[in-house]
Amino acid sequence: MATRPQRQVLAEVAYELIRRRLVDHEIPPGSRMNINTLAAELDVSPTPLREALARLEAEGLVVKRSLAGYAAAPLLGPRDLDELFDVRLLLEPAIAARAADRTAPGDLARLAGTLAETEAAKDDGSRESMLVYLRNDAAFHDGIAALGGNALLRTTLCRLHAHAHQYRLFFRAGMARATLVEHERILQALGERDADTAAARMRTHLRRARERLAGAVGDDHARTGT
Template structure:
């Protein structure tokens, strides 16, 4: 039997909250995820917490071990981080090329809005700035994947991005503005409906993002 709308909203809210805590390291990478403790902290029953952790396990943000319960996924090693970007370099330029062919005016307007919010975030208080920047960066990349029309490609990239954003807490001054400039170039190629240019600018952005984030790893 399908969940009622109210139960589904609650489950989604619990999932979003725990996911955000993982991405912001409010829940430390590698730490134990106690279902009952999380339920008490979020003032919910254990059921939506279990559902949330199952979804997070599917994304690779939580790990489940027999008789040991759930733990937050540890940060990737340098090698795993490199492999993550190798995968992004294979998939994301193709997603950008598809978006250049299929994006409509609404897609382009939404992407421009996300870029504006990323630039606006830089003037906010540091913690709030980080949250807003990371959120709109993720939304920018997700909208490109969505505009391309491949649900499988979009789902794959969503999981890869989650792991990338675990490292955003370590970004240094200058990364945000560099990212915004590169996003602007990507958006220009989408406006021109140029698949080859879109793929190339996305590839350049990912290569530079990899180097920037690699230099900030703890």
């Protein structure tokens, strides 16, 4: 029995590391994932690694193929991506409204800190600025979800964000600045404890984010002919 907690810890560590690699495209979409190679790289045994992969499979970030093991899930298609934003539009404005009723000064300071980091970073489309932008974008949305007080909704949104952030290869200069302005407006509504305005501004932000991402994906497909 003493080994069970340790295995759970190892499985959790493996899950977080592999998830980050998937979202960062260090493990490219659609590529095969060798369990023995991953176990050696992460310094864990195959058992907790398989537990981590099963969890990632449930989230749709990896797929298990008959007689071929695990592979990174391919990027969502245009329709799937559109549906992902449909779900976010249903959930996140409501969560922003709940958060507005529960926000304390310390919460506002933490959210403002993520925005300050984004503002301090260059918005030049580079990998470095992309990573800062996406890390803080996830932190901002997760922070609001945490304030909403519903753990299941927070977990659901975390999974949705992971899929959305897999599209980071379509990151363009200017996206971070536009997102920052929209986040600042949401934060202002939270500070004023204005639930209706927080919900409306979150809805506007998500719609514009979908438009920016769809435009970038379309431009890339036109350029490459895919």
